[in-house]
Amino acid sequence: YPLDFEKFWLAARNNPHDFTAWTELLQYVEQENHLFAARKAFDAFFAHYPYCYGYWKKYADMERRFDCSRETEEVFERGLQSIPLSMDLWIHYISYLQSTLDMNLPESIQKIRGVFEAAVAAAGMDFRSDKLWELYVEWEREQGDLRAVTGIYDRVLSMPTQLYNHHWEKFKEHVLHNPPKDILSPEELLWVQSKLATDPVPKPPEPEATEAPPGEDLPPGVEGKAAAAATDAQVGTQRGIPGDSLGTPPPFPTRLTFNSQEDLDQEKIRELVISMRQQIYAQNEAEVSKRWNFEDGIKRPYFHVKPLERAQLRNWRDYLDYEMAAGSHERTIVLFERCVIACALYEEFWIKYTKYLENHTVAGARSVFQRACGYHLPRKPNIHLLWAAFEEKQGNLDEARRILRCFEEVVPGLAMVRLRRVSLERRQGNLEEAEALLLEAMRANEGLPLASFYAVKLARQACKVQKNLGKARKVLVEALEKDPDNARLHANLLEMEFGADVRQNEGNTMSCFERALRSPLPDEAKLIFSQRRVEFLEDFGSSIHR
Structure with a gap:
């Protein structure tokens, strides 16, 4: 290892909750460009701070510099498993694959498409996932698969995202500038043709964009086509969306001169395709409007050890309450996942998440407890007590015992944890074990007020549970001799x-x-x-x- 590695390493390991000590260690191993030291440092760091997506990128980049392709991919996969909502990490991974795979091989195409699908499945419902969707669209267009492009648009058009209007305009451009047979599946094309043979083409209604619901401001992109285009151009520049400029799309012709009946039929098909999706767009626009103010209140969506402002914490609470009441289960889960990234060190949000999940999925609630207690809140008692109670409800008594025992080893001396261990044993009828735990606590705190506190608890158990007044009296009299x-x-x-x-x-x-x-x-x-x-x-x- 490098000369000063041990100094930085010990500083971080001896005080694992000192974020600055860890960043100094990581900065040192990067400067030294020492792969083995870097692996040791990064792996230890992520055991405490797995939500730092920027350091996952640094770790992967270092493995890549040493031409360790398998290890590079493993780092990306570990990072994305830890923080699956990170758009930047997904995009960085996809960019890595595009630059290293042989794109002439069919399996390379399939691999990248599979990663795109995994990315949108994990993070596509995030309100700020536009960059990922746009990248997927552009990549499929480069592959020449216009039907796949249509399929992606069909998914994102029903997704409330920040640049929802931009996706709508780009979709219309996609439909109007390509032959219908190239962009529609054979089944949809046949259905559209049969529909046109029996019904006239409804004219696509213009989006209602002149008024907002009472008490709500119009989000950017709703004020009208010109304002929408200008707003999209501005937001797109800020978000750095790849591909074409997000400026005003080229004007679509309202009057066309058709050279043949076939051209006329194609134009009717295009109108119907757009008209069919107009209602979906309008509904999505309404969903965006409901969430816009909440999203605007999120000023720090990423993880940091610095405390959040009260206004942001209140915004997260209100947003979660709204989504739980009005949104789908899937959107609620995504919002909770976003929240516990930004608020990872706040016990209340993890507790809120587990209580929500307990009504839906036991495995999901357990996973959240494991993440909260294992990584982010190893010294917070309430979440550990709730986890132990959760496992006890599921009948996993040994796991409940382990949780409480391990937490007591990390943070010794907390009466609330010892009493929870006692009550767990009492509920299971293990009165001797419950008594032993109280006696152990009395001995450990001899000469302190806490010893008398435990003596009272032991006497009550002897009197009320064991119905042994003489034993209870003996406990208290002995305690009074010392105190x-x-x-x-x-x-x-x-x-x-x-x-x-x-x-x-x-x-x-x-x-x-x-x-x-x-x-x-x-x-x-x-x-x-x-x-x-x-x-x-x-x-x-x-x-x-x-």
């Missing part, structure tokens, strides 16, 4: 004595009062015990001499 000025111990012992048969337990109850009044408790606490003693004797005392 005599603990008012909570005195109060719990008194309550347990009260709970027994008053006539048979009068002596033990009076002993409890006397022990409290002799203890080094503050005078205010002793006054309360004295008042309760008088009240007890008035209500239950057997002799006036007491």
Whole structure:
């Protein structure tokens, strides 16, 4: 390894939650251009921060510089498995394949098409996935498969995305500039021809773009054709969409001179093809309008360790609530996945995601718990407690035990985790194990207030669950010998004595009062015990001499 590698490595490994230490380590191995050191550093880094797509690209680029083609592809696949919504990583991977595969081989074409399909299946529903869809369209056009281009447009035209209007205009251009037989499947072409033989061609209605729904602003691309074209040109430049310029598409002729009946028939087919998809476009436009303000509120869609502003967190909450109420299950999942990238270090969004998934898929909820607890929130107790409870509900008791035990090893001393372990064993009837866990906690915290806290828990279990008042009394009396000025111990012992048969337990109850009044408790606490003693004797005392 390079000379200073150990220094940077230890700084990161000894404090794995120090993001700066990791970035300094990665920057060092890149500068040294040392492949083995880089592999060790990147692999360790991604065990903590798998959502950093930029570093996946750096890792793949380093493998490529050393001509490690198999390893390069493996890095891309690992990165895309970790962050499947990363458009940049998908596009970087596709670009790598295009530059390294022999495009004269049919299997190369099939491989790239397969990766495109995997990309749009994983990330195509993202509101900002336009760049990926456009790249797919252009690639199929380069292959000369115009029917495939039509198929892609048919999918994206029903997808609410940022540049939805641009896709519509490009689709119309595709239809009007190519012969119908080249762009339509034989089945659709036959259907269109039979439709034209029986019905007149409906004129495609213009998009209703002059008014927005009450209380909603029109998103760019809805104000009319001229404004749409201008907006698309501007947004397309900002997003860096490959291919042709996104400026105003060439004007489509409204009056044509046809040289033959065949030309006239083709034009009618084109009109019907566009008309059939006009309603889909209008519906998609309405869906975009509903989401536009939410999308506009997302200022940092990528992962970072820096906290998000409150306004952005509130926007994510509101957007998720809207999508869960009004959207499809698939769109809700995609939005949750986008959210937990930007908000990976916020426990509330992972919890919200798991609660949503528990009503749909057990395997999906488990996968989210594993990602949240295994990578992003290894020291957050609530998500671990919920995961353990989830596994217990599924009957996976050993897994629930493992989750709690492992978390306690990472973050020792949390009473809420120890008590959850105790209650799990109690629910399964393992009272001896539950008692052993409490005794272990008492010993580990001897001399601390927490030991008395666990003593109370153990005494309650002995009294209420095991129905053994003598055992419970012994636990609390021993605890009071070590912590005599603990008012909570005195109060719990008194309550347990009260709970027994008053006539048979009068002596033990009076002993409890006397022990409290002799203890080094503050005078205010002793006054309360004295008042309760008088009240007890008035209500239950057997002799006036007491």
